[in-house]
Amino acid sequence: MRIDLMAGASLSAAALRAAPEPTILVFDSGLGGLTVLEQVRRARPDARYVYAADDAAFPYGRLSEATLVARVLAVMERLIARHRPDLVVIACNTASTLVLPVLRQTFPTPFVGVVPPIKPAAETTRSRLVSLLATPGTVARAYTHDLIRTYAGACRVTLVGSPNLANYAEAELAGAAVDDAALMAEIAPCFVAEADGRRTDVVCLACTHYPLLLPRFERLAPWPVTWIDPAPAIARRVTQLLGPGDRARRGEAPVLGAFTGGWGLSGPLRASLAGRGLAEVSVEAMPLALQ
Numbered sequence: 001m002r003i004d005l006m007a008g009a010s011l012s013a014a015a016l017r018a019a020p021e022p023t024i025l026v027f028d029s030g031l032g033g034l035t036v037l038e039q040v041r042r043a044r045p046d047a048r049y050v051y052a053a054d055d056a057a058f059p060y061g062r063l064s065e066a067t068l069v070a071r072v073l074a075v076m077e078r079l080i081a082r083h084r085p086d087l088v089v090i091a092c093n094t095a096s097t098l099v100l101p102v103l104r105q106t107f108p109t110p111f112v113g114v115v116p117p118i119k120p121a122a123e124t125t126r127s128r129l130v131s132l133l134a135t136p137g138t139v140a141r142a143y144t145h146d147l148i149r150t151y152a153g154a155c156r157v158t159l160v161g162s163p164n165l166a167n168y169a170e171a172e173l174a175g176a177a178v179d180d181a182a183l184m185a186e187i188a189p190c191f192v193a194e195a196d197g198r199r200t201d202v203v204c205l206a207c208t209h210y211p212l213l214l215p216r217f218e219r220l221a222p223w224p225v226t227w228i229d230p231a232p233a234i235a236r237r238v239t240q241l242l243g244p245g246d247r248a249r250r251g252e253a254p255v256l257g258a259f260t261g262g263w264g265l266s267g268p269l270r271a272s273l274a275g276r277g278l279a280e281v282s283v284e285a286m287p288l289a290l291q
Contacts, residue, residue: 022242023048025085027076030058031170032209033091034276036114037255039235040089041277046246049255050083051278056261057288059166060094061137072099073106075260075286080109082284083258087242089234090114091208094135097143112237116144116206117228122152124226127198129156131190134206136161144206158200162186162207169209175268183213184220191222202226254279260286 024047026037037051054060054075060068072095076088087110090096090103096113103111116138121130130152138144139161148157165186168178192200203225205211211229218227239245255277259265262283273281 021046021048022086022245023050023083024238024242025050025052025079025083025088026091027052027054027079027088027095028091028208029054029060029095030166030209031173032166032207032212033089034173034273035208035211035229036089036091036231036234038276039231040238041255043235043239044242044245047242048253049277050079050085050258051255052079052258052260054260054286055264056259056286058170058261059135060092061135061166065098068094069099069102071288073102076103076107078284078286079258080107083256085109087112087238089238091231091234093138093206093208097138097141110241112234112241114208114230114234116147117204117230117233118144118147118157119151120233121202121204121228122155124228125155125202127201128154129158129192129194129198129200130202130204131158131160131192131200132204132206133160133162133165133187133190133210134204135166136163138206156192158190158192160187160189165213166207166209169212170264173212173269173272174264174266175272178213180216180220183216187217187220188222191225199223200225202228204228205230257281259283 024040026033026040026049030053041049057071063071090100090111090113093114093116100111100113116132116134139159168183172178190200190203205227211231214227257273257278257280265281270281
């Protein structure tokens, strides 16, 4: 059975709209959720925001499923107790597909997750050649294959599990140069050309880190394609649950950044975070204990 990752919790939309200035917590293993934060802030510029990065456990793909579930539950318990959000966005495909059901059973707070954008890709493609660019874990997950069977049965979907792009995105945001050839090696399998002349025309970005590199993907692509980022759909879902709010206000309040490790918070990274609205960044240390 497919889980509705975009849904809220059992609270009604009317109950959620009761908060005139809601606090929204955006959560990721690292910095990829910044792409979701940007879109949600545009949709609800009047809200208060906390951006939480579980960088002490980054990347989540190296953790077993049981360890990941326990880790996210522990971190979320602390974050909810400390920041009391009205809604939480899980801006991570890995955490969304594995942990959301348990989060919704454990906490009354509404959660919105990230869905690999297979459905809009199938609706957009004309060549019926679609590629899904994701982490190896998301490519292998049953949820992803269920989405493809349900929404893209008429398409040939090429699954590309990149082992390095999330790290490259984090490095680039921190000011470290990433070689074009290294990026091209990761995205090249997305571009498929058939003998009948059809070529891939849509690429799904199924990791929230990847839109951080999108300008470079567009420049390096061997031919133009439509790149689908799920972040705008997440922002629309947040607005559906919380209401439109006061759109006359344009992100006046700074975003509070909360990191569980903080080892990579260099001067250049702090400057990048400040440019994205995270004027205040704190470390709420939660070391990862692996058995």
